[in-house]
Amino acid sequence: xRAEITKHLYQFESAVLSGLDEEGCPCSVRCRxxxxxxxxxxxxxWLPPGTPIRPGPASLLCHSHDENLWNLKxxxxxxxxxxxxxxxxxxxxxxxxxxxxxxxxxxVRFFINxxxxxxxxxxxxxxxxxxxPWDEINAAKRAVSYQPINKS
Amino acid sequence: xxxxxxxxxxxxxxxxxxFEEFRTCELSTLARDxxxxxxxxxxxxxSAEKRFTVTTSIGLAQKAINVRRNPxxxxxxxxxxxxxxxxxxxxxVQGDAEAPDEIETSVAGFAEELxxxxxxxxxxxAYGSNPLTRRFMDWYFMRLSIHVTPRRILWWPGGDIWQExxxxxxxxxx
Numbered sequence: 165x166r167a168e169i170t171k172h173l174y175q176f177e178s179a180v181l182s183g184l185d186e187e188g189c190p191c192s193v194r195c196r197x198x199x200x201x202x203x204x205x206x207x208x209x210w211l212p213p214g215t216p217i218r219p220g221p222a223s224l225l226c227h228s229h230d231e232n233l234w235n236l237k238x239x240x241x242x243x244x245x246x247x248x249x250x251x252x253x254x255x256x257x258x259x260x261x262x263x264x265x266x267x268x269x270x271x272v273r274f275f276i277n278x279x280x281x282x283x284x285x286x287x288x289x290x291x292x293x294x295x296x297p298w299d300e301i302n303a304a305k306r307a308v309s310y311q312p313i314n315k316s
Numbered sequence: 317x318x319x320x321x322x323x324x325x326x327x328x329x330x331x332x333x334x335f336e337e338f339r340t341c342e343l344s345t346l347a348r349d350x351x352x353x354x355x356x357x358x359x360x361x362x363s364a365e366k367r368f369t370v371t372t373s374i375g376l377a378q379k380a381i382n383v384r385r386n387p388x389x390x391x392x393x394x395x396x397x398x399x400x401x402x403x404x405x406x407x408x409v410q411g412d413a414e415a416p417d418e419i420e421t422s423v424a425g426f427a428e429e430l431x432x433x434x435x436x437x438x439x440x441x442a443y444g445s446n447p448l449t450r451r452f453m454d455w456y457f458m459r460l461s462i463h464v465t466p467r468r469i470l471w472w473p474g475g476d477i478w479q480e481x482x483x484x485x486x487x488x489x490x
Contacts, residue, residue, distance in 0.1 A: 301457065
């Protein structure tokens with residue numbers, strides 16, 4: 165898993181580390197994790213001295229988008245945050261690909277899975293598939309002028 | 317809460333600008349085993365109600381299901397891409413969320429937010445633009461709302477998290 169994480173990690177300038185604070189509330193901070201030689205699966209993270217995050221269950225998110233909120237790319241790693249005399253480290257447990265990871269086959273799988281999950285959500289509640297008001301939605305599209313941002 | 321923070325009484329405009337202009341924030345919900353699960357999402361700040369609304373498809377309902385089990389969430393605003401803001405603060409919102417089990421398909425009540433999405437994300441107009449995408453992407457338009465009421469807001473001027481943050485306790489604010 166480390167190779168997979170490292171491969172994708174280097175495509176992002178930073179990551180969002182999420183853990184729990186002393187009251188058990190989720191809490192996130194930007195950081196720059198990098199593979200550590202002290203363990204086969206460990207990432208070192210540098211956190212500010214007063215960080216509210218406590219050691220324990222944690223996740224690491226990398227994501228990006230362009231100026232038009234497109235070319236979305238993301239992945240999440242579930243794991244555990246640890247602290248010792250050497251500082252903070254993140255021990256990965258599960259790699260979860262998000263948008264833009266895995267190319268076209270992954271994108272097709274993503275859409276099929278979402279459609280299946282939606283069907284299950286409705287079935288579990290005994291609901292018929294809702295009719296989507298396409299006319300309303302298309303009117304909302306027409307109400308906004310099309311001005312993509314071109315920025316190099 | 318950080319070991320030290322500068323407690324203030326009101327929300328400065330530079331933080332509200334972040335709420336209004338950032339294209340995404342990182343929403344954390346708690347999985348069944350207590351692991352914070354974080355994904356990027358589009359936040360809508362409703363200043364009159366002093367709360368955020370994010371929406372998700374029933375095809376991606378896990379974050380709403382997590383909220384129904386445990387309402388504690390956080391929103392981190394740390395990626396200013398496309399916001400047009402110069403050196404904005406990084407902002408962490410911790411709060412309580414509710415996610416009613418009501419599927420919204422109508423534009424009514426979300427017209428402003430939908431226009432914002434189409435303005436910010438022009439390519440998403442393709443969703444539902446032809447019979448094929450209407451057939452296979454109808455799930456995307458079956459939405460669940462998640463409302464987040466902030467309890468504590470922390471922000472780091474200039475996005476420098478190595479500085480001592482400012483802190484606003486919403487349960488103490490007027």
